[in-house]
Amino acid sequence: MNDGHDVAALAGAIEDDCSRTILVVTQEEALSVSELADACGVSEPTVYRRLETLREQELIEERTRIDAEGHHYGIYAATVDRIAFELAAEGVDVELDRQTGMADRFTDIVRSW
Incomplete structure (x- = not known):
């Protein structure tokens, strides 16, 4: 199952250490570009x-963070928990397990009643 994704494009998006690090560190907490640059050990233009x-x-989404002085800036959060590539007779399949937000989890609970 390819979930509608181009396998080559998806693999290319995560082919380097910086991209993979961004996904790992943003699974638990959304981070700014400068925080991501520090985590990856690269420049901010590279992170962008x-x-x-x-x-x-x-694989990632932008959110807005408002600081104590009222300024706002972009922060980034991973939208996936797992990416699996599988070799199949028809070629390579990819499956993405998406993260769900609190509202989505609540909706799932209500629907299950």
Whole structure:
């Protein structure tokens, strides 16, 4: 099952250490570009390029953080918990396990009643 994703494009989006680090560190907490640059040990322009590729593949989303002085800036959070590539007779399949937000989990609970 390819979940509608181009396997080559998805694999290309996570082919380098910086992109994979961004996904790992943003699973638990949304981070700013400067925080991601520090976590990855790269420049902010490099992080912006990786974020664009990850957003194109719907692996990360941008949110807004408002600080104590009322300024706002973008923070980024992973939208997936797991990416699995599987070799099959028809080729390579990919499956994504998406993270669910609190509202989505609540909706799932209500629907299960």
